[in-house]
Amino acid sequence: VTDVDYLRVAPARCGTGRRAWFGLASLLQLFLLYIPLGVGGLYILFNAVPAVRRRLEPKASLPLGELVADALVLSLVLFIGFVVLGLTLLCTLPRLLNLVVPPDRVFPLYGFRYAVHRATARMTNIKFFAWLFGDSSYVVHYLRGIGYDLSHVEQTGSNFGTEVQHENPLLVTVGSGTMVADGLSVINADYSATSFRVSRTTIGAHNFLGNNIAYPIGGRTGENCLLATKVMVPLDGEVREGVGLLGSPSFEIPRSVERDSRFDKYRSGDELRRSLATKNRYNLRSMAFMLFVRWLHVLCLTLLALATVELYGVLGHVVIATYMALTLALSTLYYVLLERCLTRFRRLRPMLCSIYDPAFWAQERLWKVPDRHLNIYNGTPFKALVWRLMGVRIGRRVFDDGCYMTDRTLAVIGDDCTLNAGSKVQCHSQEDGTFKSDISVLGAGCTLGVASHVHYGVTMGDGARLAPDSFLMKGEEVPAHARWGGNPAVEMPEAAALPAGTGRRTPPSVDSAATASVN
Structure with missing residues (x-):
C-alpha cells in the first residue's frame, strides 16, 4: 500500500488490433x-573479402603466414570500424x-513512435x-556526445562508472560536481497499460549516487545528496538537500561523517590538479591497454574463423560446431588469464x-x-x-544462477550455497573520494535471493538466507540459519516471512547508515 500514485501518464487508445x-x-x-x-x-x-574467398576455393592450401596476415588485417578493419x-x-x-x-506528450504503445523510442x-x-570510457575523465565527453546535459563539469576522474x-x-x-557509481538507470519514460510519455530526468548538483539506483522522472532530491546503494528515490514530499538517503522506502541519514574527510586535501587546489592529471594519464594507458586486449581477442577469433573456413569443405558443419565451442572456451580462458595477470x-x-591513490587506479583497470x-x-x-x-x-556444489562478484579474490563462498539470478557480492565501496574494500564471507548452505546485494566486510553464517531484492550493508554479521531481508536488511522472523522491503523494521543507527556502502 502506498500514498504515492506511480501511474503518472494518461491512458491512450491502444486496442487489440494495434497490439496484433x-x-x-x-x-x-x-x-x-x-x-x-x-x-x-x-x-x-x-x-x-579476399581473405575468406580464397579459402573457399576448392583445394585451397594457403601458407600459415598468409593466414596470420589476413586475420591481422581483417580483425583490425572490423574492430576499428566498429569503434569509429x-x-x-x-x-x-x-x-x-x-x-x-x-x-x-502522451503516445499510445505499440506504434511507430514507441518503436523509435x-x-x-x-x-x-x-x-x-x-x-x-567509464571510471575516467573521458566518460563525460562520451555522455555529452550521446546527449547528456552535464552542466558545468567539475572533473574528479571518476564522475561516472562503467554501467x-x-x-x-x-x-x-x-548537475555540476555529481559523482555516479555503477548501475545507475535513468528512467526517462512513464508507462501505463496503453501509453507512454518521455520527459526530462534531472539529478541535482554535488550529489553522490551509489550502485543499482533507478532514478525516476520527478525524483525529489536536490543538491548535495548522498543516495546509497539500491535506495528508493522518493517521488513525494519536500525536495531533499544536504542529506543522505538510504533504504526502500528511503529515510534520511547524514550526508557524510567526519572519518570520511581524511582525503579532503584532494578535493580542490593544486593537490587535486596534480592528482587528477596523473590519474588521467594512467586511465588513458588503461583504456589503450584494454582496447589492445579486446582487439587481440578479436584477432584470435578471426584467426580461428579463417582456419575454420579453410577446413569447411572437409568436415562441414562439424567444423562450425567445433568453432563455436572453441570460441566460448578460448574467450573464457583468455579473460581469466588476463585478470589473473593483472593481479x-x-x-x-x-x-x-x-x-x-595508484592502488585504486589499478583496481579500476x-x-x-x-x-x-x-x-x-549461469x-x-x-x-x-x-x-x-x-x-x-x-x-563444492554451489548453484549459481547469475550472481555477480566485482572483487573476485575478496569473496569467500562456502559449500552448498545458492546464488540466485541478479544477486551481487560487492567487496568494495566508494563514497565521494574515498575507496574501501574488505573480504565478504558466505558460510556453507547460504542462499542469496534474486537481486539481493551483499556488501563488503559481511559475514553470513552457515545456512543463512537473504531475501530477494535485499541490501545487506557493510560489516553485517548474519547468524547461522537466520533469515534476513529488506533494504537495509534486518532479521526477519520465520513466522512473519515477509518479502524484502515490506513490513516494519528498525533502521540502522545514524552513524552506521551514514557510512553505508554507496558504490
Missing part, C-alpha cells in the same frame, strides 16, 4: 529485414530519432563504450584509500576486464569452476 499489428510487424521486420541483411552480409563477407562507426552513429542518429518522439534506448545503451543506462540520453540532466596471480587486499561471457554459464556446474579460476574461494 505491432507484433506482426516485428516478425515481418525480423524475417524480411534482419535475416536477409544477416545472410547478405555473410554472402558479401564470403565473396568480397559506432561512436559516429551514437553521436548523430539518436538526435534525429529524438525529433520523432517529443517530450511531455525503444530503438533509441537499445542503440545508446551499447555497453562497450560505457565500459571503455550507466537510460531510455533517452537527450533527456538526462546531471599478478595474487589476491586483492582490503584497502582504505583515496581515489587518487581490473574492473575493465570483460566478464559478460560468464552469463552463458545455472550450470561450470559457473563455479570459472569463478574458481578467477580467484574466488568457492566451495
